[in-house]
Structures are given as C-alpha cells and as structure tokens.
Amino acid sequence: MARILGIESTCDETAAAVVEDGVRVLSSVISSQIELHARYRGVVPEIASRAHIENILPVIADALAGAHVTLADLDAIAVTHRPGLIGSLLIGVTAAKTLAWTLTRPLLAIDHVRAHLYSVMLGGAVQPQFPAVGLAISGGHTALYELRSFEDVRLIGSTIDDAIGEAYDKVAFILGLGYPGGPAIDRLAAQGDPSAIRFPRSNLSRTSLDFSFSGLKTSVLYHVRGHKGKERTAAQLSPQQIADVAASFQAACVDVVTTKLKRAIHQTRAKCVIVGGGVSANRGLRADLPKLGLPVYFPDFAYCTDNAAMSAGLAMLDLKANRIAGLDLDAITHSEFALTKPGA
Numbered sequence: 001m002a003r004i005l006g007i008e009s010t011c012d013e014t015a016a017a018v019v020e021d022g023v024r025v026l027s028s029v030i031s032s033q034i035e036l037h038a039r040y041r042g043v044v045p046e047i048a049s050r051a052h053i054e055n056i057l058p059v060i061a062d063a064l065a066g067a068h069v070t071l072a073d074l075d076a077i078a079v080t081h082r083p084g085l086i087g088s089l090l091i092g093v094t095a096a097k098t099l100a101w102t103l104t105r106p107l108l109a110i111d112h113v114r115a116h117l118y119s120v121m122l123g124g125a126v127q128p129q130f131p132a133v134g135l136a137i138s139g140g141h142t143a144l145y146e147l148r149s150f151e152d153v154r155l156i157g158s159t160i161d162d163a164i165g166e167a168y169d170k171v172a173f174i175l176g177l178g179y180p181g182g183p184a185i186d187r188l189a190a191q192g193d194p195s196a197i198r199f200p201r202s203n204l205s206r207t208s209l210d211f212s213f214s215g216l217k218t219s220v221l222y223h224v225r226g227h228k229g230k231e232r233t234a235a236q237l238s239p240q241q242i243a244d245v246a247a248s249f250q251a252a253c254v255d256v257v258t259t260k261l262k263r264a265i266h267q268t269r270a271k272c273v274i275v276g277g278g279v280s281a282n283r284g285l286r287a288d289l290p291k292l293g294l295p296v297y298f299p300d301f302a303y304c305t306d307n308a309a310m311s312a313g314l315a316m317l318d319l320k321a322n323r324i325a326g327l328d329l330d331a332i333t334h335s336e337f338a339l340t341k342p343g344a
C-alpha cells in the first residue's frame with residue numbers, strides 16, 4: 001500500500017490530496033480563488049501566485065487532517081509541475097520539493113492534462129479498455145489524445161484558438177452571467193431551446209481533429225448585439241432569449257465535440273472514451289456523449305475541475321515504475337505533449 005500526497009497549483013486553485021494506491025481518495029482539499037479573480041473576469045497571474053503562497057500550507061495541513069495521517073505516514077510527494085502559470089506552478093513545486101527533501105520521500109512530477117484524464121480512475125470503479133480516446137476539456141485546454149495506457153499517451157488534436165471552457169466563460173460574459181461562466185450557461189441551457197439559433201459549428205477540414213471556438217464565440221456576440229445601428233446588450237434580452245442563446249451555444253459545442261470524437265474513435269479504433277477537465281462537468285455533454293455507442297467515462301463531479309487527487313492518483317504509476325523526479329525539478333508552462341503530425 002502506498003499513500004501519496006498530491007499538490008496542485010497550476011492556475012487558480014490551491015489543492016492538496018492524499019490518495020492510497022492510486023484510487024482511494026482519503027482527502028481532497030481545494031481552496032478556490034474564484035472570488036479574487038471574478039471582478040477581472042479571468043485569472044490574474046500575479047494575484048493567483050500570491051494567493052497560492054497564503055493558501056498552500058493550510059491546504060496541505062487540511063488534506064493531512066482530512067485523511068487522518070501525518071507527514072510521516074506519506075510514502076511519496078507528487079506535484080503538478082506543468083502546464084500552467086509559471087508563478088502559480090512555482091509555489092506548488094517549491095512546497096513539494098521541500099517536503100520531499102525534509103521527509104526523504106520520492107518526488108513525483110505530474111502533467112496536469114494527463115492527470116485530468118486519469119481523474120476517471122479515482123474511486124476505483126472504472127476499468128477502461130485500451131486503446132482509448134482521451135478528451136481534455138477545460139478553461140485552458142481542449143485536446144484529443146490516443147491512449148494505449150495512462151503512461152502511453154499521444155496528442156492527436158487540439159484547439160487552434162480558444163479552449164472550450166474559455167469560450168463558455170466569454171459567452172457567459174456576453175450574456176451578463178457570472179464568472180466562471182461554464183456552470184451558469186450549463187444551468188440556463190436546460191431552460192432554453194437548443195435549436196432556437198443555429199450557431200456555426202467549426203469542424204475545420206473533413207478529417208481534422210483540431211478544434212476552433214473563436215468563431216462560435218464571435219457569432220454569439222453578434223447575435224446578442226443585433227444588427228449594426230441597433231446595438232443591444234444582453235440586458236435588453238428577455239430571460240427566455242438568454243436561455244435560448246445559452247442552449248443554442250451549448251448545442252453547437254456538444255455537436256463539435258461529438259463530431260471530433262467520432263473521427264478520433266474511427267482513426268484510433270478506440271474501445272472507449274475518457275473525458276477530463278472542468279468542462280467534463282457539463283450536463284449537455286454528459287447526456288449526449290454516451291450516444292457514441294461505446295463506453296464513455298466521466299470523472300465524478302468532485303474531480304472535474306482542478307484538484308490534487310487526480311495528480312496523487314496518477315503519481316502511483318510513476319512510483320511503481322520508479323520514475324522519480326530530482327530536487328532540481330522545474331515548473332514548466334507548456335504540456336509534455338506536442339503535436340507531431342505534419343503541419344501542426
């Protein structure tokens with residue numbers, strides 16, 4: 001049995017978790033900075049790193065207390081060291097290195113996107129069959145992967161402009177909803193007519209596995225503003241009209257994701273689909289993707305948005321394989337995955 005402390009500070013959540021044997025979550029503590037960033041309608045990197053400094057030690061203490069363990073009971077320390085905001089990453093990486101060194105425990109270095117995909121494993125109920133298609137959808141990432149295992153992952157497509165969660169957040173702003181916008185649009189979409197407005201679906205070429213959401217977002221903006229000369233704002237729309245825009249926007253997102261997944265499944269001969277990241281909490285996607293005709297795994301709601309349990313869980317594979325990081329571990333802003341296909 002191995003007990004791993006995970007630390008996550010890639011963006012605007014300070015999180016720590018204790019996970020046993022890669023799947024049993026003994027504790028998962030997340031300190032959200034949403035209120036600090038809401039007035040700026042997005043994450044301000046400098047504010048995020050300062051908040052991480054204040055939060056990191058109390059969050060780690062809470063995770064240990066919640067798991068009823070002490071530092072001495074830990075077998076390893078895992079940290080999400082990429083990709084993310086450099087100032088934010090540095091806080092988690094420094095905390096993890098300090099603990100690993102003072103406790104003389106192995107340090108494990110985790111990629112945040114790979115950890116989002118691993119989230120489906122937490123709880124131990126899911127046994128995916130490989131090859132699988134991985135879909136990472138969040139505020140910072142929108143990408144498709146071919147997985148032969150959680151250790152053998154290849155990037156096969158990604159967004160060429162906005163991430164899907166970013167599009168949700170921007171459309172929510174256009175509609176006068178709060179930040180982050182994903183949950184608000186998801187809620188409103190349930191009350192609207194998804195066929196009220198036909199927003200564009202950008203599929204790029206006939207075979208492309210890449211995504212583009214900026215045209216869709218602009219199209220929502222033009223729809224809300226109305227024709228030139230009679231510019232309006234969302235405040236002039238009725239609650240039903242706003243719900244219809246939310247539902248129609250969500251329908252376009254779900255359509256695009258479904259089309260890309262069908263292509264990826266066909267190209268990789270996948271046996272299942274693994275979804276991860278903040279947008280995997282979306283009810284529209286959760287209702288539609290199972291219609292693809294093969295098993296589609298979503299994380300529990302608690303592990304969709306940023307958390308440290310996913311990193312502590314995934315780290316078990318590194319510990320088993322003896323992939324131990326050195327104390328010179330760096331924080332890195334980009335993901336470990338790069339597109340290798342021609343023209344990417």
Ligand code: KG4
Nearest residue numbers: 138139140165180182278279281282305306
């Ligand atoms: O994974 P995450 O916490 O952070 C990143 O790694 O980016 O994802 C946050 C994103 C935000 O853009 C938020 O609006 C979106 O996930 N989100 C949702 C939902 N819940 C969170 N988007 C659509 N529907 C939801 N229910």
Ligand code: ZN
Nearest residue numbers: 138277278306
């Ligand atoms: Zn994330």
